[in-house]
Amino acid sequence: xxxxxxxxxxxxxxxxxxxxxxxxxxxxxxxxxxxxxxxxxxxxxxxxxxxxxxxxxxxxxxxxxxxxxxxxxxxxxxxxxxxxxxxxxxxxxxxxxxxxxxxxxxxxxxxxxxxxxxxxxxxxxxxxxxxxxxxxxxxxxxxxxxxxxxxxxxxxxxxxxxxxxxxxxxxxxxxxxxxxxxxxxxxxxxxxxxxxxxxxxxxxxxxxxxxxxxxxxxxxxxxxxxxxxxxxxxxxxxxxxxxxxxxxxxxxxxxxxxxxxxxxxxxx
Amino acid sequence: xxxxxxxxxxxxxxxxxxxxxxxxxxxxxxxxxxxxxxxxxxxxxxxxxxxxxxxxxxxxxxxxxxxxxxxxxxxxxxxxxxxxxxxxxxxxxxxxxxxxxxxxxxxxxxxxxxxxxxxxxxxxxxxxxxxxxxxxxxxxxxxxxxxxxxxxxxxxxxxxxxxxxxxxxxxxxxxxxxxxxxxxxxxxxxxxxxxxxxxxxxxxxxxxxxxxxxxxxxxxxxxxxxxxxxxxxxxxxxxxxxxxxxxxxxxxxxxxxxxxxxxxxxxxxxxxxxxxxxxxxxxxxxxxxxxxxxxxxxxxxxxxxxxxxxxxxxxxxxxx
Numbered sequence: 286x287x288x289x290x291x292x293x294x295x296x297x298x299x300x301x302x303x304x305x306x307x308x309x310x311x312x313x314x315x316x317x318x319x320x321x322x323x324x325x326x327x328x329x330x331x332x333x334x335x336x337x338x339x340x341x342x343x344x345x346x347x348x349x350x351x352x353x354x355x356x357x358x359x360x361x362x363x364x365x366x367x368x369x370x371x372x373x374x375x376x377x378x379x380x381x382x383x384x385x386x387x388x389x390x391x392x393x394x395x396x397x398x399x400x401x402x403x404x405x406x407x408x409x410x411x412x413x414x415x416x417x418x419x420x421x422x423x424x425x426x427x428x429x430x431x432x433x434x435x436x437x438x439x440x441x442x443x444x445x446x447x448x449x450x451x452x453x454x455x456x457x458x459x460x461x462x463x464x465x466x467x468x469x470x471x472x473x474x475x476x477x478x479x480x481x482x483x484x485x486x487x488x489x490x491x492x493x494x495x496x497x498x499x500x501x502x503x504x505x506x507x508x509x510x511x512x513x514x515x516x517x518x519x520x521x522x523x524x525x526x527x528x529x530x531x532x533x534x535x536x537x538x539x540x541x542x543x544x545x546x547x548x549x550x551x552x553x
Numbered sequence: 554x555x556x557x558x559x560x561x562x563x564x565x566x567x568x569x570x571x572x573x574x575x576x577x578x579x580x581x582x583x584x585x586x587x588x589x590x591x592x593x594x595x596x597x598x599x600x601x602x603x604x605x606x607x608x609x610x611x612x613x614x615x616x617x618x619x620x621x622x623x624x625x626x627x628x629x630x631x632x633x634x635x636x637x638x639x640x641x642x643x644x645x646x647x648x649x650x651x652x653x654x655x656x657x658x659x660x661x662x663x664x665x666x667x668x669x670x671x672x673x674x675x676x677x678x679x680x681x682x683x684x685x686x687x688x689x690x691x692x693x694x695x696x697x698x699x700x701x702x703x704x705x706x707x708x709x710x711x712x713x714x715x716x717x718x719x720x721x722x723x724x725x726x727x728x729x730x731x732x733x734x735x736x737x738x739x740x741x742x743x744x745x746x747x748x749x750x751x752x753x754x755x756x757x758x759x760x761x762x763x764x765x766x767x768x769x770x771x772x773x774x775x776x777x778x779x780x781x782x783x784x785x786x787x788x789x790x791x792x793x794x795x796x797x798x799x800x801x802x803x804x805x806x807x808x809x810x811x812x813x814x815x816x817x818x819x820x821x822x823x824x825x826x827x828x829x830x831x832x833x834x835x836x837x838x839x840x841x842x843x844x845x846x847x848x849x850x851x852x853x854x855x856x857x858x859x860x861x862x863x864x865x866x867x868x869x870x871x872x873x
Contacts, residue, residue: 308697310704359662362639374640374703377662381636382696384666388673389693392685400685401677407670411663412582418659419584 294329294338295322302347305386306354308379315375318354318383323463325350327440327456331449334525342447344394348387349443352403355383356410399446406438413438420483425505428483429461429513436460455524458517465510480506556598559863562856563606566616570602573624577671588652588664592631595647601626603864604728605735608749610857612739619738621678626731628672629692635665640699641786645778684737687750691730698722706787709797709807716794717758720765725757732861748848752861755845760868762838765790766831767871769822781822784809791837795830802828842869 302320328346332338358380362373384407391400413431422428437457444450468480484502560567578589602623609619637643638651639661645651653661676688701719705711732753736746768776768783769792776782783790787809789797797803805821825831845865852858 308700310700356666359666362658362662370642371703373658375700377636377640378696378700378703380662380666381633381669382693382700384669385689385692385696388685389689392682392689395682395685397677397680397682397685400673404670404673404677408580408667408674411667411670412580412585414663415582415585415660418663 291326291329291333294332294343295325298325298329298343298346298350301343302350302354305347305351305390306383308382311375311379311382315372315379318358318379320350320354321357324353324440324460327452327459328443331444331447331452341394344390345396345399345443345447348390348399348403349439351383351387351390352407353439355380355387356407358383396446399443402442402446403439406442409438410435417479417483420479420486422483422487425484425487425509428480428487429465429509432464432480433457433461436464455517455520458513458520462510462513462517465506465513469506556600556864556867559867560603560607560860562860563603566606566620567599567602569616570599570606570620570623570627573620574627577624577628577675578668580667584656584660585664585667588656588660589631589668591649591652591655592635592646592664595649597627597631597647599627600864601630601727601731604731604753604861605738607857607861607864608732608735608746608753609739610855611736611745611749611852612741614739618679619735621675622684622734622738625672625676625688626727626734628668628675630727632665632668632672633695635661635668637699639665640703679734679738681737684734687730687733687737691726694722694726698726702788705789707789707810708787709789709803711789711794713791713794716789716791720758720761721754724761724764725754728757728760729753745852748851752845752848752865755841755848756865756868759838759841759845759865762791762834762841763868763871766792766834766838769826770831779815781818784822784825785811785813785818787811791834792825792830795833796825796828799828839869842866 328349361376413434417431437460440456441453444453468478472478472481484505488498488501580586605623635652638653639658643651644654652664729750733746733750736749773779784793849862
């Protein structure tokens, strides 16, 4: 019953978000944006513990999702000029449009304090993104802390504003774990991964130029993932079972073991 | 006469805004600060902050309050320019390399998003919900307008209404809300801030039409880019729209494409200019200016009112 309840709230919220962002020409040209359901779940599950999810709560959750979708959309604007001009143009504008919608909903509520909190989160996220893009970090811990801020600054500001900060650490760990696994997938598919680029640069700067650098990159990555999982498991033990089983896709991240990507085997 | 002379009595307050803009982009992240400063130092007319300040003068003027609105609107404008340069693949703006050219698209996207967030941060110093409702509605409309501009590229069957709606969203709205929000921050009555919104809207419409005319009539030196760029990029502006009414000219204009030889484009531009389309566009611009001045008539006399009037007239006469 509890699982049905949270799924119902998620479907309703998803529908509300889709209604907000619907724009015929944008969708026809670049497609509808992908709404991160794991993140949506993280925004909604605290309400299940409280036992109620009002229309106002739905509006609040939607604003956090809209701004995240805006930032994620802007991530698709490539560094290079390889994409089609019109696709790039509309991707920039779609992101701007979604961030305008977040502001519009909060202005209508009205909740000026949350507008400010989210604005602070956007500032922090973009500062961290620039730091990461410049590969300025001096350690893997620093790099992961930065990734954590990028992935969870909005959700933690949201939790704090809505008095739900006890869930912040779980969201932070889960979101950064999801990102790390996402980076691994990029790397496995031969795409650019900022994490693996950083690790390779970092290890090369350590003076380790042996043939095993690639292997060490993997060891560093696997260790970071294991540590995160361990930390998460401790925090999740405190949650009721039905929360853990509500969205398997998110929590199964915990039970997947990183497998050494084939790319290493081929290079080795 | 220079534009700045028309509001010289605001000199100290404009300097305060400039100082605040510098503080607004003072990030601990060096690259972000450099990129933001790169655009800020390129200057600009700061016309939106000027409208904010002058409109606030119609009410309880407090620079410590109104500066938040002025800085927010200039930052939103700057953020949109940074993203526009990614959209247009532009290398030069205000005589300097763009952020996307100096660094890359990714840095430009992050800088634009950062500036937008800083703008909202400043704006939240204004605690009147109506101010946020006005601004957020305008931002959403502005985005819809920009999307429509891309959708309408090389679409030669559009009408006057399409054009006017597009320039309203693209330019006039932000000027209109600059005026309205300045007045709201000065705690004026709704009839006054709504009047100032209409004033800004009419001025903005006149401003954009003039801009579109100048793209046909100015020299490359005056524009800082080759004349006729709008048409070449498929933006059907008012002079082109009027010229399309002529069937022979229509056939020529409909053949415009982005890699058209310069000589052929110049020949079409000459035909558009000699068709009387520019004069007709200019007449419409003047009609908007007249409407703007009528809105001002109802406000009590003041130095700010005179400046708003002078700026509107200046915009009507500008040559580049």
